[in-house]
Amino acid sequence: MKKEETIFKMVKEHHKKTFEKARAEGKMDLEFIPLCEHISKTKNYFTSSCCSGRIVLIGLDKKEKKQESVFHRKWHRKVKFDELKKGIDSFDGSVLWLKQEPIILHLGTNNIINSKIILQICEKIGIKKFGIKVVKDGKQIIELVGTHQINIPVKEDKIQIDDKYLKYIVKKCNQKFDKNIKMLKLLTKEIKKQTK
Amino acid sequence: MKKEETIFKMVKEHHKKTFEKARAEGKMDLEFIPLCEHISKTKNYFTSSCCSGRIVLIGLDKKEKKQESVFHRKWHRKVKFDELKKGIDSFDGSVLWLKQEPIILHLGTNNIINSKIILQICEKIGIKKFGIKVVKDGKQIIELVGTHQINIPVKEDKIQIDDKYLKYIVKKCNQKFDKNIKMLKLLTKEIKKQTK
Numbered sequence: 001m002k003k004e005e006t007i008f009k010m011v012k013e014h015h016k017k018t019f020e021k022a023r024a025e026g027k028m029d030l031e032f033i034p035l036c037e038h039i040s041k042t043k044n045y046f047t048s049s050c051c052s053g054r055i056v057l058i059g060l061d062k063k064e065k066k067q068e069s070v071f072h073r074k075w076h077r078k079v080k081f082d083e084l085k086k087g088i089d090s091f092d093g094s095v096l097w098l099k100q101e102p103i104i105l106h107l108g109t110n111n112i113i114n115s116k117i118i119l120q121i122c123e124k125i126g127i128k129k130f131g132i133k134v135v136k137d138g139k140q141i142i143e144l145v146g147t148h149q150i151n152i153p154v155k156e157d158k159i160q161i162d163d164k165y166l167k168y169i170v171k172k173c174n175q176k177f178d179k180n181i182k183m184l185k186l187l188t189k190e191i192k193k194q195t196k
Numbered sequence: 197m198k199k200e201e202t203i204f205k206m207v208k209e210h211h212k213k214t215f216e217k218a219r220a221e222g223k224m225d226l227e228f229i230p231l232c233e234h235i236s237k238t239k240n241y242f243t244s245s246c247c248s249g250r251i252v253l254i255g256l257d258k259k260e261k262k263q264e265s266v267f268h269r270k271w272h273r274k275v276k277f278d279e280l281k282k283g284i285d286s287f288d289g290s291v292l293w294l295k296q297e298p299i300i301l302h303l304g305t306n307n308i309i310n311s312k313i314i315l316q317i318c319e320k321i322g323i324k325k326f327g328i329k330v331v332k333d334g335k336q337i338i339e340l341v342g343t344h345q346i347n348i349p350v351k352e353d354k355i356q357i358d359d360k361y362l363k364y365i366v367k368k369c370n371q372k373f374d375k376n377i378k379m380l381k382l383l384t385k386e387i388k389k390q391t392k
Contacts, residue, residue, distance in 0.1 A: 112308065116331055131327015131339055135312055143327055152348045152365075159364045168355045169348075175260075 007138030008110040015046040015108065029076055031181055032105075035188040039107070042195050044114045048106040048141065053180035055079050055100050055173050057154075059093040072096060078174040081167050088155055088166070096155040100173040102146030103180045105187075108139060115140045121190050127183065146183050148176040203334030204306040211242040211304065225272055227377055228301075231384040235303070238391050240310045244302040244337065249376035251275050251296050251369050253350075255289040268292060274370040277363050284351055284362070292351040296369040298342030299376045301383075304335060311336045317386050323379070342379050344372040 001009075019036050022028045028036070029052040036047045057073040073087040088096060109115050115132050119142070122130040127144055134141035150173055154161040161169070197205075215232050218224045224232070225248040232243045253269040269283040284292060305311050311328050315338070318326040323340055330337035346369055350357040357365070 112331055119329065119331065129325065129341070131329045132331075133315065133327045135308055135315065135328075145325070149347055150349075151346050153346075153368050156364070159361065161361060162358065165355065165357060165361065168352070172349050 004110065004138035007136075011108065011139050012046040015048050016040045019047060031184055035105075035184070035191060038188070038192050039195070044109050044111075045195055046108045048108055050105045051101070051103065052076070052184055053101060053103050053146065053148075053177055055084075055098075055177065057084070057087045057091065058097045058099060059091060060095045060097065062094045064095055078177050079170060081170045084170055085163065085166060088160065091155055094156065095153060098150070098152050098154045098161075098169065098173075100148075100150040100176045102149045102176075103144075103184050103187075104146070105144045106133075107142045107144065109142070110138060111140065115142055117194055118142045118144075118191075121187070121194055125183075125186050125190050127187065144187070146180050148179045148183070150176060200306065200334035203332075207304065207335050208242040211244050212236045215243060227380055231301075231380070231387060234384070234388050235391070240305050240307075241391055242304045244304050246301045247297070247299065248272070248380055249297060249299050249342065249344075249373055251280075251294075251373065253280070253283045253287065254293045254295060255287060256291045256293065258290045260291055274373050275366060277359075277366045280366055281359065281362060284356065287351055290352065291349060294346070294348050294350045294357075294365065294369075296344075296346040296372045298345045298372075299340075299380050299383075300342070301340045302329075303338045303340065305338070306334060307336065311338055313390055314338045314340075314387075317383070317390055321379075321382050321386050323383065340383070342376050344375045344379070346372060 019028075019040055023033060029050065031052040032050045036050065039045045039047050053076075055075045055078070056071055059070045059072045070093075072091055072093075084098070107118055109118070119130065119132070122144060128147050129145040131143060132140055133143045150169070152169065154166070215224070215236055219229060225246065227248040228246045232246065235241045235243050251271045251274070252267055255266045255268045268287055268289075280294070303314055305314070315326065315328070318340060324343050325341040327339060328336055329339045346365070348365065350362070
């Protein structure tokens with residue numbers, strides 16, 4: 001067996017176990033299980049991480065450096081106005097951002113030919129943000145990110161988003177959440193069709 | 197000369213001309229000129245498109261399909277409250293989004309070894325969203341996207357962002373715009389150092 005093949009086999013096995021452990025412990029986003037299950041049975045692919053979208057409140061310091069950012073609240077589901085409002089009211093740091101984050105998937109494979117199959121799937125189904133991020137002997141990682149997102153600062157000093165507008169934003173976040181799940185289903189279907 | 201080399205030479209020449217034409221006609225984002233100029237003189241790279249960030253108002257229909265989206269207003273610079281407010285007031289479509297979009301660059305090269313140099317630069321300077329999107333004989337395209345962005349729906353039916361909050365959002369958009377330019381300067385410096 002070539003060196004690259006040995007490396008790939010080891011990496012795939014490692015990620016298969018990590019996936020199975022996460023699923024057994026209930027730590028997987030349910031919507032991603034069908035895709036990850038299929039991928040773990042393929043010959044040439046593995047998944048290294050995934051998230052089916054989330055709605056978060058992120059607290060930042062004055063300089064808004066990512067390093068100092070803290071999840072003030074985090075939901076891997078749609079949200080209600082009351083819980084978001086409570087989260088915002090209780091924040092006493094510098095700057096608070098509300099983010100509806102899209103699906104994200106890191107998909108691994110063994111060579112450029114198999115990577116290209118994934119790139120073509122993204123093109124086909126309309127995922128805009130994707131690309132090969134890691135290229136090593138026996139291992140390539142493609143990142144896929146959904147397009148549906150909201151990024152909005154909601155509290156800083158004496159400024160805070162008002163209730164009426166926040167209610168509207170909650171509605172939009174939940175709409176985007178649904179659109180992400182729809183895109184994930186389409187992705188799952190297409191990957192199942194084109195990978196073995 | 198190998199087939200791949202011939203293809204790459206043609207593609208590079210084509211994009212060099214497109215860049216020079218755009219610059220001559222004043223259609224280039226000024227902040228990107230130093231990077232594109234350097235790249236056009238390298239042996240193994242070309243740029244196919246770039247934008248140094250912009251602030252836009254995008255009108256959408258009820259279903260919010262990208263296909264039906266229209267630029268209601270577009271600025272490749274920082275904005276003032278009054279012009280943004282006027283733009284929002286004058287919109288009479290279904291849904292209006294305010295977006296501060298990050299820098300985006302499509303960088304081309306001839307093979308995986310040279311692509312990897314760019315991937316490593318992104319990792320090094322902290323660009324999070326990047327990846328090889330196109331892999332063909334004699335041509336690879338890497339997409340680089342900045343992280344600083346704002347996406348927020350500002351008008352729909354009877355809902356409209358109020359003036360006080362909009363003033364704050366304008367300030368944040370302009371801050372993000374500056375951060376994008378800072379990242380572009382860092383990227384330019386690092387690419388100049390690592391490509392010839």
